[in-house]
Amino acid sequence: MNDHEVFELGNVVLQEGDTLREAKLAYKTFGSLNEDKSNAIVYPTWYSGRHWENEWLIGGGMALDPSEYFIIIPNMLGNGLSSSPSNTPPPYDRSRFSNITVYDNVGVQHRLVAEHFGIEKLALVTGWSMGAGQTYQWAVSHPEMVERILPFCGSARTSLHNIVFLEGVKAALTADDAWKGGWYKEQPTKGLRAMARVYAGWGFSQAFYWDEVYKEKLGFSSLEDFLVGFWEGFFLDDRDANNLLTMLWTWQNGDIGRTPGFDGDYERALASITAKAIVMPAEKDLYFPPEDEEYAVKYMSGTDAKLRVIPGVWGHFAGGGLNLEDIEFIDATLKELLAS
Amino acid sequence: MNDHEVFELGNVVLQEGDTLREAKLAYKTFGSLNEDKSNAIVYPTWYSGRHWENEWLIGGGMALDPSEYFIIIPNMLGNGLSSSPSNTPPPYDRSRFSNITVYDNVGVQHRLVAEHFGIEKLALVTGWSMGAGQTYQWAVSHPEMVERILPFCGSARTSLHNIVFLEGVKAALTADDAWKGGWYKEQPTKGLRAMARVYAGWGFSQAFYWDEVYKEKLGFSSLEDFLVGFWEGFFLDDRDANNLLTMLWTWQNGDIGRTPGFDGDYERALASITAKAIVMPAEKDLYFPPEDEEYAVKYMSGTDAKLRVIPGVWGHFAGGGLNLEDIEFIDATLKELLAS
Numbered sequence: 001m002n003d004h005e006v007f008e009l010g011n012v013v014l015q016e017g018d019t020l021r022e023a024k025l026a027y028k029t030f031g032s033l034n035e036d037k038s039n040a041i042v043y044p045t046w047y048s049g050r051h052w053e054n055e056w057l058i059g060g061g062m063a064l065d066p067s068e069y070f071i072i073i074p075n076m077l078g079n080g081l082s083s084s085p086s087n088t089p090p091p092y093d094r095s096r097f098s099n100i101t102v103y104d105n106v107g108v109q110h111r112l113v114a115e116h117f118g119i120e121k122l123a124l125v126t127g128w129s130m131g132a133g134q135t136y137q138w139a140v141s142h143p144e145m146v147e148r149i150l151p152f153c154g155s156a157r158t159s160l161h162n163i164v165f166l167e168g169v170k171a172a173l174t175a176d177d178a179w180k181g182g183w184y185k186e187q188p189t190k191g192l193r194a195m196a197r198v199y200a201g202w203g204f205s206q207a208f209y210w211d212e213v214y215k216e217k218l219g220f221s222s223l224e225d226f227l228v229g230f231w232e233g234f235f236l237d238d239r240d241a242n243n244l245l246t247m248l249w250t251w252q253n254g255d256i257g258r259t260p261g262f263d264g265d266y267e268r269a270l271a272s273i274t275a276k277a278i279v280m281p282a283e284k285d286l287y288f289p290p291e292d293e294e295y296a297v298k299y300m301s302g303t304d305a306k307l308r309v310i311p312g313v314w315g316h317f318a319g320g321g322l323n324l325e326d327i328e329f330i331d332a333t334l335k336e337l338l339a340s
Numbered sequence: 341m342n343d344h345e346v347f348e349l350g351n352v353v354l355q356e357g358d359t360l361r362e363a364k365l366a367y368k369t370f371g372s373l374n375e376d377k378s379n380a381i382v383y384p385t386w387y388s389g390r391h392w393e394n395e396w397l398i399g400g401g402m403a404l405d406p407s408e409y410f411i412i413i414p415n416m417l418g419n420g421l422s423s424s425p426s427n428t429p430p431p432y433d434r435s436r437f438s439n440i441t442v443y444d445n446v447g448v449q450h451r452l453v454a455e456h457f458g459i460e461k462l463a464l465v466t467g468w469s470m471g472a473g474q475t476y477q478w479a480v481s482h483p484e485m486v487e488r489i490l491p492f493c494g495s496a497r498t499s500l501h502n503i504v505f506l507e508g509v510k511a512a513l514t515a516d517d518a519w520k521g522g523w524y525k526e527q528p529t530k531g532l533r534a535m536a537r538v539y540a541g542w543g544f545s546q547a548f549y550w551d552e553v554y555k556e557k558l559g560f561s562s563l564e565d566f567l568v569g570f571w572e573g574f575f576l577d578d579r580d581a582n583n584l585l586t587m588l589w590t591w592q593n594g595d596i597g598r599t600p601g602f603d604g605d606y607e608r609a610l611a612s613i614t615a616k617a618i619v620m621p622a623e624k625d626l627y628f629p630p631e632d633e634e635y636a637v638k639y640m641s642g643t644d645a646k647l648r649v650i651p652g653v654w655g656h657f658a659g660g661g662l663n664l665e666d667i668e669f670i671d672a673t674l675k676e677l678l679a680s
Binding site for chain 2: 160163173174194196198200201
């Protein structure tokens with residue numbers, strides 16, 4: 001799990017005004033950069049995800065084939081590997097860690113790509129969920145660099161309903177007195193487990209539960225077994241409470257319209273995208289519903305953006321790499337986009 | 341708010357085996373019972389609802405017109421007016437209050453209707469949400485009595501996804517240490533507020549938030565104003581934590597298939613319904629989705645059940661009496677059913 005590199009960013013002035021001192025961007029690469037540096041792909045992580053949790057979409061014969069592409073997975077700020085509440089020294093640690101925007105994340109990723117690797121063009125940016133949000137942000141922040149984007153199960157602006165869903169997640173985590181306003185010595189596990197149970201209803205669709213797909217496809221023996229084994233296990237897997245709250249703030253405040261120069265105008269920011277785009281929501285995603293992406297595509301007048309809905313009952317986790325059919329669907333669409 | 345009657349039930353043996361001692365059923369009636377006792381309607385309450393929160397559907401010129409019908413609103417066990425953790429004396433109080441099923445609720449309501457009022461036929465049973473669950477249960481427990489049912493935004497069996505949604509609600513409430521396993525001296529308000537925030541994303545649809553309907557139609561000035569004023573206010577409005585957990589258990593365990601004689605067979609219980617039925621889910625209800633009721637209607641072979649979807653963006657709260665269009669839609673459908 002420590003098979004990654006760290007890019008030292010120095011002091012980074014953030015969009016909200018704070019300075020992230022001696023900031024670090026943890027990343028992992030796959031494959032080799034070719035001579036004309038034309039084969040690079042950026043594939044950012046998602047809410048609480050670490051680079052190794054992105055690897056299911058990379059492999060020989062797949063769209064993201066390391067024998068063909070140079071694939072960079074940058075870890076999102078706050079995820080515990082890049083600069084985060086959990087790994088930043090005092091006085092900027094824990095509850096004092098700064099608010100980070102999606103724009104900030106893409107800013108430091110751009111420095112890695114441009115300064116460190118000397119890359120001027122990206123063949124593709126792609127990502128799931130908050131990774132999709134970063135994908136959109138790349139296309140808006142650096143239109144001259146990004147040739148293609150494929151954001152899946154995510155959005156360019158966090159919808160009001162999505163913000164409310166996250167308020168519930170946050171309230172459950174912070175209802176635990178053991179959280180202590182972020183100054184805990186041990187993880188507030190009751191709050192993390194509560195958060196997991198709140199998340200469980202949102203992550204998969206109503207039909208996923210109706211069909212008991214967690215038994216047949218994921219090998220859990222009962223609903224409770226799934227809630228404990230999958231969901232509570234997920235949030236107890238070395239996911240620090242303050243880190244989760246940092247990334248939650250990033251998510252709630254995601255909006256390409258807040259990119260400098262767009263003055264909060266979401267639709268104008270969408271229209272500025274020139275990268276070839278396939279936008280891919282999942283049919284039954286409860287917090288990134290397809291209609292939101294339909295709206296986005298309508299405003300992406302600077303390119304011939306296509307909407308492609310991932311069918312099926314997996315909801316948001318259609319993009320989570322757990323279901324072979326969904327993996328194949330995403331992979332095939334990535335191949336189509338890369339070939340264009 | 342105390343303008344109700346109390347029916348003394350004596351000791352009630354519950355479906356799970358406990359005895360509810362000196363049990364009380366609080367209810368309110370509207371209108372008068374006619375001579376042949378043919379004009380009675382039962383209209384049970386919903387999760388955390390009290391009889392006065394049902395009254396929006398009753399009025400002159402409406403389907404539930406007190407000049408025409410004798411309308412009985414029985415308060416659900418656990419709602420703080422009927423026998424509940426908050427009003428039962430030791431040793432059966434608070435965390436020791438018994439688990440109550442939907443079947444138990446209908447059992448005591450039946451005693452009120454039959455023993456106290458001497459009613460043998462009900463022109464209609466109708467209700468929202470858990471009130472819809474009780475409506476279905478009436479039709480299964482007492483097919484000889486119930487002429488018509490109109491369950492809206494609810495189900496005859498709580499779906500697995502709905503159970504998971506409620507697990508999130510429960511986990512948020514009980515994450516607050518002030519809950520003390522139910523032995524609090526003061527309400528665990530942090531947990532109640534957390535529960536409210538979790539509920540907020542479920543109660544209304546994604547589109548309701550996208551369109552900011554809470555501003556235009558409900559008069560809130562911002563999303564946060566709505567979360568505090570509507571949602572937190574809702575759960576802080578004299579809704580006791582143990583009562584909420586009692587009703588939550590009732591909800592999670594709702595299933596007409598568990599009616600004695602059906603041996604857990606949901607579909608067979610549906611087929612036993614003989615009452616004329618219009619089943620009315622809301623288009624964008626996130627925890628009682630229309631497809632679940634489509635499934636139910638398919639199995640209601642003992643009657644000519646109709647599915648009628650309430651259109652619009654209000655989600656579950658289409659049945660909450662907050663939106664004039666939805667009220668009119670429900671009222672018109674009730675008139676149609678009562679005329680048949």
